[in-house]
Amino acid sequence: MPNLKDLKNRIESVKNTRKITKAMQMVAAAKLRRAQEAAEEGRPYAERMNAVLGGLAASVGGSESAPKLLSGSGSDNVHLLVVMTGERGLCGGFNSSIVRMARAKAQELMAAGKTVKMITVGKKGRDQLKREYGGITINHVDLSGVKRVGYANAHEIASDILGRFDTGEFDVATIFYNTFVNVAVQEPTAQQIIPASFDASPEADNSTVFDYEPGEDEILKDLLPRGVATQIFAALLENGASEQGARMSAMDNATRNAGDMIDALTIEYNRSRQAIITNELIEIISGAEAL
């Protein structure tokens, strides 16, 4: 039987843990609200950008002069995987689920004889992928110093990727991130960004004939890189909200588990205390009877 003092210490330490996880849960809840707002506010821009680019791509896409970003470089031998994870752990399966998906994709591509390169965004993804794919990781973007992800961060990542595309370092780029469904559910998502694909929403009316100033081609050339940056930004925002959501539910679970553990330990503590008291009573009574 563990002695009382040990049990008491144990209960105390679990209580402290519960306080910490509870605090982390509340911090995550507050950050989640902010991240969700940011994602919400970024949505109109991304939607309109996609709609306009979708329309443009549909009208220019088939022609010979279509920019490379849209039509692709003509082959698909070299794939670039951009793996976007969080900078911190303690958020359940958030980081692992992205990494797992990216790893599966990498293996699939390698089995098909393609060359795979990687860019990691966020420390956790790099740590998990370093051992296996450290040799083919061509860049790492560190966002740990960034308090709130801004468009400038997305722009930086995008210009890095676009620069590499221009020099022919890869043919196809795919980003991996978590889509925020709700607090409990985040969906790992793979999205191809180069060659660009825009799902023009069906209700976008293509009946309006726009004048273009300057010409369609120039506009497309100007907007495509922005479209890529916008998609990356949207992914970063989704990821931010997902991370906080995942952390919140992970910490909620941890808090609840700590509570259960405290209950179990308290019962054990009381039982042993009672057993000791009973023992002492028996000793006294049998001592008295012997007289």
Add this chain to the structure above:
Amino acid sequence: MADTMQFDLVSPERSLASAQVSEVHIPGAEGDMTVLADHAPLITTLRPGVLKIVSPEGTDEYLVTGGFAQISSEGTSVLAERALPKSEVTKDILDVLAKDADDALEKATPESIDALGKQVSDVAALVAEMGLTA
């Protein structure tokens, strides 16, 4: 004829303005233009400049850099890569803009030198305008 139209100004990070306005001055890539209600459908890219909206409640000015404007029968929406209300523009922001444009020009390739040179002069004009009216 309707004398006002729906106007939206959005940047990647937030939506800055959404209102009924009577006219919008857009710094288009090929020159400034004023859009009134029932303008012909048009998509134009933006150059760094000042976007001015006139509504029955008054006028508002925004600093915009890069992006595009979409004018359709429903109204006008401007998607700017970066947009700031004029009141929030400081000298530091303008300095950074000017510096970025200069840096880009230094690294320019023969194909892009024209566009980047134009950007430098656009920004310079913008800085001058802001300086004058600030």
